[in-house]
Amino acid sequence: MRPTIHHESLTQRLADSGMRATPQREVVYSVLLTKRDHPTADEVFARVKGELPTISLATVYNCLETLVQCDLVRAVNFERGPTRYCPNLAPHAHFHDVQTGRTHDVELPPGLLDQVKSVLPAGFDANSVEIIFRGKAATPTS
Amino acid sequence: MRPTIHHESLTQRLADSGMRATPQREVVYSVLLTKRDHPTADEVFARVKGELPTISLATVYNCLETLVQCDLVRAVNFERGPTRYCPNLAPHAHFHDVQTGRTHDVELPPGLLDQVKSVLPAGFDANSVEIIFRGKAATPTS
DNA sequence: GAGATAATTAGAATTATTCCAAGATTTTAC
DNA sequence: GTAAAATCTTGGAATAATTCTAATTATCTC
Ligand SMILES: [Mn+2]
Ligand SMILES: [Mn+2]
Ligand SMILES: [Zn+2]
Ligand SMILES: [Zn+2]
Numbered sequence: 001m002r003p004t005i006h007h008e009s010l011t012q013r014l015a016d017s018g019m020r021a022t023p024q025r026e027v028v029y030s031v032l033l034t035k036r037d038h039p040t041a042d043e044v045f046a047r048v049k050g051e052l053p054t055i056s057l058a059t060v061y062n063c064l065e066t067l068v069q070c071d072l073v074r075a076v077n078f079e080r081g082p083t084r085y086c087p088n089l090a091p092h093a094h095f096h097d098v099q100t101g102r103t104h105d106v107e108l109p110p111g112l113l114d115q116v117k118s119v120l121p122a123g124f125d126a127n128s129v130e131i132i133f134r135g136k137a138a139t140p141t142s
Numbered sequence: 143m144r145p146t147i148h149h150e151s152l153t154q155r156l157a158d159s160g161m162r163a164t165p166q167r168e169v170v171y172s173v174l175l176t177k178r179d180h181p182t183a184d185e186v187f188a189r190v191k192g193e194l195p196t197i198s199l200a201t202v203y204n205c206l207e208t209l210v211q212c213d214l215v216r217a218v219n220f221e222r223g224p225t226r227y228c229p230n231l232a233p234h235a236h237f238h239d240v241q242t243g244r245t246h247d248v249e250l251p252p253g254l255l256d257q258v259k260s261v262l263p264a265g266f267d268a269n270s271v272e273i274i275f276r277g278k279a280a281t282p283t284s
Numbered sequence: 285g286a287g288a289t290a291a292t293t294a295g296a297a298t299t300a301t302t303c304c305a306a307g308a309t310t311t312t313a314c
Numbered sequence: 315g316t317a318a319a320a321t322c323t324t325g326g327a328a329t330a331a332t333t334c335t336a337a338t339t340a341t342c343t344c
Contacts (some may be wrong), residue, residue, distance in 0.1 A: 015319070019321080019322095020310070020311085020321065021320075022310090022321095022322065023320085023325085024323070025322095040300090041300080041301085042300090048192075051258075054324090055299095055323085055324090056324045056325065057260075057324095057325095058302085058303090058324060058326090059322080059323050059326075060303095060325075061300095061301070061302080061322065062323075062324095064324080075221075077219060077221055077222060079217075079219055080225065080299095080300090080331080080332075081221060081300095082299085082300060082301090083222065083300085083301090087311090093261070095262070095266055095268065098214070099144075104266070106261065106263070106266070107261075108261055108291085109261060112186060112258070112261060116254070116258065116273060117275070119248065119249075119250060119251060119254060120237070120248060120275065121248070122278065123279060123280035123282070124237055124246070124248070124275070124279050124280070125277045125278050125279070125280075126237065126275040126276060126277035127276065127277045128275070128276045128277065129273065129274070129275055129276075130273070130274040130275075130276070131258060131270055131271065131272070131273055132267060132271070132272040132273070132274075133259070133262065133266070133268040133270070133272075134267035134269065134270045134271075135266065135267045135269045135270070136267050136269075137265060137266050137267070138264075138265030138267075139264070140265070155316095161290080161291090162290065162291075162340095162341070162342085164290095164291065164292085164340085166291080166292070166342090167291095182331090183331080184331090185331080195288090196293090197292085197294070198293045198294065199293095199294095199332095200292075200293060200294075200295090200332095200333085200334090201291080201292050201293065203332070203333075204292075205290075222300080222301075222330095222331095223331095224330080224331060224332090225331085225332085
């Protein structure tokens with residue numbers, strides 16, 4: 001089942017930015033919410049085609065861009081790899097597993113980002129802080 | 143004057159990795175040390191041509207890659223922009239000024255990176271932490 | 285100095301993304 | 315309700331940064 005819960009908030013956010021809710025935007029967003037593994041645009045494209053077989057890759061890029069601008073999704077970059085997309089709106093860092101290529105969310109204790117920001121010298125006004133870890137993650141005992 | 147001081151350490155580092163010191167590698171490195179504004183490969187190319195007019199862009203990419211592998215230079219990425227190169231070996235963060243496009247080094251108090259690493263859950267073993275600020279930097283009173 | 289090894293080079297290829305212009309859909313105005 | 319306006323989607327072309335390839339040049343070993 002598609003999470004209809006989010007339909008309302010998506011429509012609202014889009015409207016706030018003067019944009020329309022479309023089936024393409026809804027399915028792209030729903031795909032991100034359903035499997036939160038930080039997919040690339042290509043991966044989103046493949047997943048969305050399950051529901052909308054005629055969608056184009058250009059539209060997937062457009063939808064992702066729109067969702068990012070509405071602050072419903074974060075774009076995440078590792079080196080020069082393809083951009084990945086994350087619907088987790090809580091402040092968090094990313095752990096890039098160099099063995100598997102997988103990306104993990106790392107919850108941050110409240111205040112940590114401010115603490116990090118506090119190392120900035122006078123005159124530097126940051127409106128975002130990004131923290132990226134790179135290393136090996138133990139395979140969860142399954 | 144080219145900083146000859148570093149010639150020795152460059153040659154040594156290259157030798158440690160089984161590579162040779164070449165005029166191209168030396169000038170690329172010297173260009174990075176001389177103006178530490180986090181130039182892109184294209185910008186390095188333009189600067190190096192002053193001393194080695196016949197160098198190719200491919201060689202600049204090769205040299206930069208080599209310097210990064212020898213741990214003499216860090217590659218820095220902001221979103222999907224072109225990779226920038228930084229010869230500052232001290233642990234530091236980067237501040238990306240969205241107005242000017244300029245990149246500033248932010249020195250980090252000792253222990254901060256470890257403190258940030260300590261938020262990682264068990265099983266996550268990070269061998270690098272990257273911190274990127276984005277915002278506006280006050281123009282230094284000149 | 286000959287042969288082996290490593291590095292540089294020009295240009296082609298690659299990859300992710302953006303641009304474009306045309307057509308489809310939705311909204312607004314009457 | 316329809317026509318015009320605005321917004322979206324689409325396929326394909328274009329772009330930008332980087333990597334690859336194969337040939338040449340330079341360096342090192344003997
Ligand atoms: Mn990316
Ligand atoms: Mn980059
Ligand atoms: Zn995330
Ligand atoms: Zn730096």
